[in-house]
Amino acid sequence: MNIFEQYLDKIKKVILKLSKNGELIIPKNLDGITTEIPPIKFDADISTNAAMVLSKINKKPPKDLAAILVDEIKKDDEFIESINVVKPGFINLKLKSIFWNNFVKEIIQNSETFGINKKEKKKNYLIEFVSANPTGPLHVGHCRGAVLGDVIANILLFNKHKVTKEYYVNDYGNQIINFTKSVYYRIREILFNEPFPIDNYELYPGDYIINFAKNILNSKSINDYKNFKNISEQLTVLSTNEALKLIKKNLNKLGIVHDSFISEKKLVINQEVEKVINYLQSQNFIYQGKIKAPAGENTKNWIERDQLLFKSTNFGDDKDRALQKSDGSWTYFASDVAYHKNKLDRKFDQLINILGADHAGYIKRISFSVEALSGSKQKIICKVSQLVKLIKDKKPFKMSKRKGDYITLDDLINEVGKDAARFIMLNRSSDVELEFDFDSIIEKSKDNPLYYVQYCYARIASVFRHIEKDIKSKIIVKNYNFKFSKEEINILKKISEWPKCIDISSRKLEPHRIPTYLYELASLFHAYWNLGKENPEKRFINDKRNISEDKLVFLKVTSNVIKTGLKIVGVSAPEKM
């Protein structure tokens, strides 16, 4: 139950009715009219801007219009305690405590579905995220995008949409050849005692390659390692499989499981790239031409050459984009276009891509290709996760692949744990760079907002332990005539904002709103808890270890939201810490 939607509907009905009676002129649509959470200082529960929005068209001051609206809104509403008009023209409603009794009843009876946007049309989403090259373990940089994608999926799933989480495996191209060669040299190092050519900058120096080499040797799939050419194809498959196995293990440790993995190589082998290029050619989106060197860049080494180009400038890109390399093989972009055709063919309602900041420049061309392929019928949403700045010893920590001094996702989780990693990565809007201070998260874990929220749940759980009830089991309520305290109603108000939080997070694909909300809710709860120190009446259980039904229900409802929220974020809700 979303009380803001509920009252918005009601207010709109009132406005329509007044306009029918000729008391009010209304604009073409009422979209500008909203219900909001009033600032705390007003001691109100819901506010609306209706009078201000209607003011201009009616040529009347908001105050006068508000007066008319207030009378009509008040009519036949047994739940409104007071309603008043505030300075620029806001109408603020305060609800009676019976309203909150009903509100709580609703939640108790539908604890699993509280917060879900039931009105929303259910869609079928495809969300592609992580898609790191299968050449080694995931590192910290991948972590943020991974969590972002996973939690966006969780929010959509919570709202009862259908979601497919997909990983695009870039197992084709130069990087893969270099990677396979690296494995090959490590194998020779083991078999023939040849030193690994560490000076060759095309190769991957990381130690993990040694493990891949050992695993492949142990599998005994290949007998003769003397000639690279003879075994390169087989070795590529074995090597990328090793890398993928490791990546999946890393993801699992973060609590992420993709529904499907799509191989770039397969798209190429099945000639899906040719097919899509032919199609685009038939639609006149492709031509043979040259790309100009970018202005301001060092153009000494620039070689202009004829290439197969996609006309992304048709859609507003700065330049057209190459599809084919000079050796005739496809560019990354070409097979990605084929991949997106493949996505479109699977008939999703909405495609979502999660990209790292370093790939943001890629968004235009890929979205334009989706436009071209779908005849502008489909648009893809691309979310960018900004960089994570690692701080160690109060200094920025720069990672270098070459030196091998980069922090893997595995290291990160081993140090701070899955839950903290997820919560911190999500705690900020994905649009801003995030500072990840290793030391403060490891050393003083109390500074970690995750614990603050979890502690709230643990405190409630401890009350349940004292009264020998299970926090997880359903509560049977005899009658719903509660008498909530001022503080409890204040927290219930916050709980009433939960569906709104979910709604916005879902529509804007902004999961960071959930940890923020949970933190705020936990904060109110901790403050209330501490009142019990000075005033025993504010405690939840009395000397005889009894609890009133009101308080029991209140705790149940609060813990329910915290738990649901933590679950969406993908972290645990421990009963003891």
Added chain:
RNA sequence: GCGCUUGUAGCUCAAUUGGAUAGAGCGCCUGACUUCGGAUCAGGAGGCUGAGGGUUCAAGUCCUUCCGGGCGCACCA
């Protein structure tokens, strides 16, 4: 040079898809545990939301021009 993105308290960040007197944490100062878990709480100091212009009843939020940061700008992926 171009594109994307960002600029809010000393630091790290929120801010209800345009709403009211811009809020938290850290740090700094003062206080609260014989009793439901102190991983907590109460109070104080700290702001011309980078600068100018515009749209609007209303702008941190939208448009525009500057200034500063980040990322990207070939056949890499």
